[in-house]
Amino acid sequence: MxxxxxxxxxxxxxxxxxxxxxxxxxxxxxxxxxxxxxxxxxxxxxxxxxxxxxxxxxxxxGLINAHDHLELNLFPNIGQGPYPNSYAWFDDVNRRRDDPAIARVLDVSINDRLRWGGYRCLFSGVTTVAHHNPYHARLFGNGFPTRVLRRYRWSHTLRLAGSYGGRAEEEFRKTRGVEPFIIHLAEGVDEVAAGELAELDRLGALQANTILVHGVGLTPGDRALLRARGASLVWCPSSNLFLFRRTADIPSLAGKVRMAVGTDSTLSGRPTLFDELRVADGLGYVDPTTLTGMVTTVPAAMFGLADRAxxxxxxxxxxxxxxxxxxxxxxxxxxxxxxxxxxxxxxxxxxxxxxxxxxxxxxxxxxxFERVRVDGVIKLVAGRFHALLDRVRRSVDALPIRIG
Ligand SMILES: [Zn+2]
Structure with a gap:
């Protein structure tokens, strides 16, 4: 050897x-x-x-970021909340597609945007990330800055399945009750959001291997059902506050439902997982020891990595x-x-x-490795980061992380 x-x-x-x-x-x-x-x-x-x-x-x-969209992390926060639900926000973002701030990011190739997302994870100590979109085997498997969860099934949302990813019931069936099934759910504060958990349950896709992202609009009955099914929740507080000015009812869920912290993308979230942890801490719902578990042991268990991460x-x-x-x-x-x-x-x-x-x-x-100034301090970064940075900067001038 x-x-x-x-x-x-x-x-x-x-x-x-x-x-x-x-x-x-x-x-x-x-x-x-x-x-x-x-x-x-x-x-x-x-x-x-x-x-x-x-x-x-x-x-x-190494930390686990329980929810990210790796290719969407060159965007600034886009939108002006509060919105009733995430679908209203998606419509608003789509209306702004010709906005220079969006168009410039979309000029960067998908592979470079994914790589950038990998580095933004690495810069906040993330060694495993749950990417909510298709798995890019060739890119993620070969020198990518962080490890990307390999075994998972996902659906974007109940309402946008088809446009983004597969339908919940079909994707859930493919898990055979073993692989994690991840879906944005109850991302909002209105009756649309409040009705989603019951709908997911009717579809037979709410089980112990189901991982809900957001859960802002979960009702007290939903929370009991979530607990009864043994499903898990990913909490992305900065995104929730940006879009809705509130988050899931974490105090009611703490100790009853498995919960991890994720960043979501910079379209709605903060630049790094460290920032996300500070937002979570600032809300005062859980203590730092619990928050540490929410980016290490708990997501490892949720994603079937308890013996590996x-x-x-x-x-x-x-x-x-x-x-x-x-x-x-x-x-x-x-x-x-x-x-x-x-x-x-x-x-x-x-x-x-x-x-x-x-x-x-x-x-x-x-x-x-290469030397690069990150957050005001010279650091060593493995791989060809400067070449990526040069390509990104041809289109995007204001980066979410302070580089250089
Ligand atoms: Zn998301």
Whole structure:
């Protein structure tokens, strides 16, 4: 296995706080061949390990963004709410298609827009993203900046199926009750939104493998039904506030329904998952420890990745996010994070994004990288980011993330 050991060498992360995220350990973590092999308080690196030495930084599992549309993240927020439901917003966006702000983004090729979406995930420590649109196997499977959930079925909405994606009942049937089935649902505050969960249930598509996105308009009866069916919810608070000035009734759902946090796209959401976590925290519905679970262990369970993502544990892929410590509480530290405070991100045991001080780690792992100013700080980014940036900037001048 010489090739594997060259590409995914062994490394030991030392001197940080490990947030697993169920517990916090002051210790070290060792990975080899792309997998975590040990973590603990007294861990001795092997002789040939790459040493990743930290200054009291916090080490988290790579984050999971539970809802995104990767190709839609060069847009600014578009629309002027509040709207009664998402369909009214879609109509409004479609009326504005000739707007220069929209037309310029659409001039960028679909593959470049998808790649941009991958980098925006990476810049906020996301190593797995649930992309709500077709899976682009050739692009996502080959050096894409983040891992994209592979096994899923999706429907856009109950009303726009056909124009966007397949019909809920047909797509749900294809899951055979196993794969996750994801649909925007009850995205609004009127009777249209309030009627959608019952309709989904009538179609037989509300089961334990169903993942609803938004749920703003769920009624008390809906919430009980959601719980009874064991389905899950993805909460995208910044998008909900932008479109409707309110979000799902999280306090009524907390502890009863499995819930994760997702960004949605920048058409309606904030620039990064870190921003989204801050919006969620600002609403005061759930504490930072719970929010940390909502971007790690909980979405992993929802998407059938419980044994493969969302944890720092032996046998798990070495998907790792290291953040500078700016807060005493490590969970609040995650909420306070920005792309500038990302020290290093590993995906499958390989560095993808991080501080200049880790250049030797990139080199020893055989990862080519470029220097780029992200959020005001020079960072190392794996891959040919500048070429992408140049192509994007030919059309789009105001980027949602501060680059350069
Ligand atoms: Zn969405």
């Amino acid at each position: 010489p090739l594997l050991s060259l590409r995914q060498p062994s490394f030991t992360i030392m001197g940080g706080l490990l947030i697993t995220p169920d517990r916090v350990i002051e210790g070290s973590l060792r990975a080899t061949g792309g997998r975590i092999v040990a973590l603990g308080e007294r861990l001795t690196p092997a002789a040939r390990d790459i040493l990743v030495e930290l200054d009291d930084d916090c080490v988290y599992p 969302g944890r720092l544990a032996e046998g798990y892929p070495a998907d790792i996010l290291i953040l500078a410590r700016t807060e005493a509480d490590p969970y609040r530290n995650l909420i306070a994070a920005t792309p500038a405070s990302v020290r290093l991100v590993f995906l499958d045991g390989l560095p993808r994004f991080g501080d200049e001080k880790f250049a030797a780690c990139f080199r020893r792992c055989g990862i080519s």
